[in-house]
Amino acid sequence: MINKIVASPAEAVADIFDGAVVMISGFGEAGSPIELIHALIDQGAKDLTVISNNTGSGHVGLAALIAHRRVKKMICSFPRTANSMVFPELYNNGEIELEIVPQGTLAERIRSGGAGIPAFYTPTSVGTPLAEGKESRTFDGKTYVLERTIRADFSLVKCRAADRYGNLVYNKTARNFGPIMCMAAEATIVQAKQIVDLGQLDPEAVVTPGIFVGKVVEVANPAEESKLVAEGRRYPW
Amino acid sequence: MINKIVASPAEAVADIFDGAVVMISGFGEAGSPIELIHALIDQGAKDLTVISNNTGSGHVGLAALIAHRRVKKMICSFPRTANSMVFPELYNNGEIELEIVPQGTLAERIRSGGAGIPAFYTPTSVGTPLAEGKESRTFDGKTYVLERTIRADFSLVKCRAADRYGNLVYNKTARNFGPIMCMAAEATIVQAKQIVDLGQLDPEAVVTPGIFVGKVVEVANPAEESKLVAEGRRYPW
Amino acid sequence: MVSQDENIGWSVSEMARNVAMDIPNGSYVNLGIGMPELVATHVPVGREVIYHTENGLLGMGPAPAEGQEDSELINAGKKYVTAIPGACYFHHADSFTMIRGNHIDFCVLGAFQVAENGDLANWSTGAPGTIPAVGGAMDLVAGDITILVISRHTTREGEPKIVKKCTYPLTGKAVVDTIYTDLAIIEVKDEGLFVRELAPGVTFDYVQERTGAKLHQYP
């Protein structure tokens, strides 16, 4: 029998090793797998390279992981937001590396990583500082830059519902990077608000086929990052 | 108001011009927009380049379009099936051109056409006759070939249900090339088994967002190609 | 630097209306964060425009009523939004396919600087000590989407934002189509910048004095 369901976030993230490359879903707090990130803080893996659109806010979730000096390098499109203070401080102190990638290029690099495409050409960033040092090429009179794929050892993803095969559906704009990050990691670890019986998900509406998923843990009442930040909470509490 | 719904297949295909590049959805008969193809035969456009996984069967649908000498060139992965006689005959007589493309490369070239990606590298076909003459390159010790995108002037696609914005859902394995062909054409023309009111399609389960669709026509009872072939039918009847 | 009378020119709301009037029925539109968001409230009755937000929603509606906020239904500026009937959700790679693949018709953006050839700088001042953060800015201008810039004509300090050559790091080269400021509507053509419309009471020379590049008048 195939059963990808595990009992706890701690069990789900147990295999993440020092130096691992980890993708973390979410656009701001929407879709950020906060309980998996907290379990990863407890677990202790360090020297991580984290690929995520932002760098978290306050002192919970991804920001807390960074605050605990577990992240060697961030690859993201937008490292600062209204309530992000941890990353800016470490970055300005030279304590964390940053690779800044245009958001659509980041998405496409991740998707190509899952699709067995090692490199592709894109018009994004041509003529800007972010294209410096990149190979460029003209097709049909227009210039494009060559972008390499990104893959990860692990992806941490949040979704609305999952079954034991690892089929996933998401909730509204919390879908964002989840489906492509599931595709691009050696091992994808998912927290689902609900685990349902096989056959309960409409086969026409599954967003992430189970083949892209390794482990699923149910987190029925995930914390809301913005509320924790508003309350001034810090992880671990 | 936005209303992409048109009254008839004839109206839907009215703009297709001589020499146009036309993508046609379907894997065998599943997903083949047979009423749109028949309307295109009636409409008369010729010298078409058709991109479709197969070449049709019997003397209906895509095979009938080819039989009427409207297709100058086929781009496909598998031009012969059990009941395809039209294409083989024309091909062997030198009356139609053929570009043969591995199925996954065909899908990715179409998808990249819709995504603004002009070219990508893929491992498929390396070391085979289909890679001859193609640029190749090594990334991380593995060899890949460079593949260019494909775009079309028109896509003809079949789906299960649509709304007036052009949002689409499909039926089972008839989905196949439909969603990516919708993305890769200047004008996408869709036949839907059912047109539903706005808001009737679950926003989490829409497969093709309406932005990729130009015109929709309801064909409530589409013909089944295999039945027509079994009956020996020929279009036009 | 030439000072600008605060009582002269269009209000922000009028600037947004000017942009909205140029967006035809049936358009797919991506609105940048800040001033561009105001455009949505000025679309004339009878026109149906569909808003795309790059974090995965086509058919974005207005802000929710108080108490109806959903932390998993936000826009690219991470503000709470709603979804209209006929909306749909998708993942980030599909979302940027709509952008890079030129399926979006119009993108309305703010600007630090626009150059006379249409170069846009709107993501970084390049000041030392700032953390680079590009988001989707470069993707939005990379395709052939019509790029509408909405911006005050000058900076708070009175420096021109429309310039001969951008001094800030570029977002994209030769990408801007039309600029909507408080003083004028200016089109970027191969031949240079052309003033299409002047705000009431504003003269061509008044605008030219506050612009760092040569302006042209239509014959």
Add this chain to the structure above:
Amino acid sequence: MVSQDENIGWSVSEMARNVAMDIPNGSYVNLGIGMPELVATHVPVGREVIYHTENGLLGMGPAPAEGQEDSELINAGKKYVTAIPGACYFHHADSFTMIRGNHIDFCVLGAFQVAENGDLANWSTGAPGTIPAVGGAMDLVAGDITILVISRHTTREGEPKIVKKCTYPLTGKAVVDTIYTDLAIIEVKDEGLFVRELAPGVTFDYVQERTGAKLHQYP
């Protein structure tokens, strides 16, 4: 050409069972058209294996009961199939992502020829007058999916199908992992072809005589 006793070796059903025994619980498997399809019926009780068909279905079930056929629910061979609970549908680009991106664990294919270095020819005989038709064959072997070939050991004419170098056009270079024939199970290693198992009553020399490349025995 060495004739082969028709009563010697494994039956097709036994060949399919040999393949099935090598596919562990939880595997994602793509089965080629023809003989490979038989593998599904030989998976041991207690193992759950999920079948992928490249035309957009993960969780393919057996053929439908008569009268239950659905022309929009077919496999890559365009035969009617069913979908199991927990199945899902997707489009062709996503489907080949599963293949090219190495998410599928095993692919079971037929062959015209397999070379001693693992080269596979299974899409075209290259004969003049034939129409080239590749389908998904080259995609299936392009990634690092484990490729299992199931094939009679020799052609109907008694020619070896396992050869030093393929004479037919290649599907992929150095891609085959294991070959399951009616006579033997043969593994493709960097050092050459190694016989892992012989059919009952078949000797190593008997297999070697009917093979166009050198076979090795495990020590």
